[in-house]
Amino acid sequence: MNWLNSEAFTLFGQRIIWTDMVGNIFGLAALALGWRRSIWTWPVQFLAGLVLFGAFAGHLTGSAGKQVVVMAVAVYGWWQWNRGQGQTGDGSIAVRFATWRERGYLIGGAALGTLAVGGLFTAYPALSWDPWPDAYIFVGTIVAMYAQARGMVEFWFAWLLVDLVGVPLNFANGYAFSAFVYIIYGALVLWGMRDWWLRSRRPAMEGAPA
Secondary structure, three states: OHHHHOEEEEEOOEEEEHHHHHHHHHHHHHHHHHHOOOOOHHHHHHHHHHHHHHHHOOOOHHHHHHHHHHHHHHHHHHHHHHHHOOOOOOOOOOOEOOOHHHHHHHHHHHHHHHHHHHHHHHHOHHHOOOHHHHHHHHHHHHHHHHHHHOOEOHHHHHHHHHHHHHHHHHHHHOOHHHHHHHHHHHHHHHHHHHHHHHHHOOHHHHOOOO
16 A cells, blocks of 8 residues: 555646545546436445545544545445435436525534534644644535435535635645645536536426435
8 A cells, every 4th residue: 555655746846646646536536426416426435535545544644534434424325325216217316405404404514513623633633734624624525425415406515615625725735636636626516516406496307305
């Protein structure tokens, strides 16, 4: 595994690490599959988390821990989508907007989660070099994945908010490929948001929500 944590190449003066590159390519593929509402988004997301765990383990414990949670949520997403598969005419998952109560839970959970994780990272500096932005991305990623698992269009909004912090944080942290991928994520998020938004407006075609 040591060679995976070595430098692959340099891009715009930034060192690109093998695990960072491979893990984020998987992550990008997972997001694209999520856009297509394919259940295979979850195993690919699990692989992305596994590789990125290898990238962060040993020197960024908080980021490595985030990947463990990401893998757990990926398993939940696989179960959730597998349970609801076949709800649309093409066999893919149905999508919908969250209710106002669900939105309140998502926002409240994100806020409380960020406070809790940020406090933990602050109390134990070895877990993260930049506690509050890292906590924001950590919790925002989990909230986005949970909303995706439930087929909520708000999943894309959550990812967009994560991207706004993820790009500068990853550049500052030396994970340039992660930062570049977050920029591509932003474009995919906007396209995916439009697609899910339009599909959520066609309940007769898409079937009942999960």
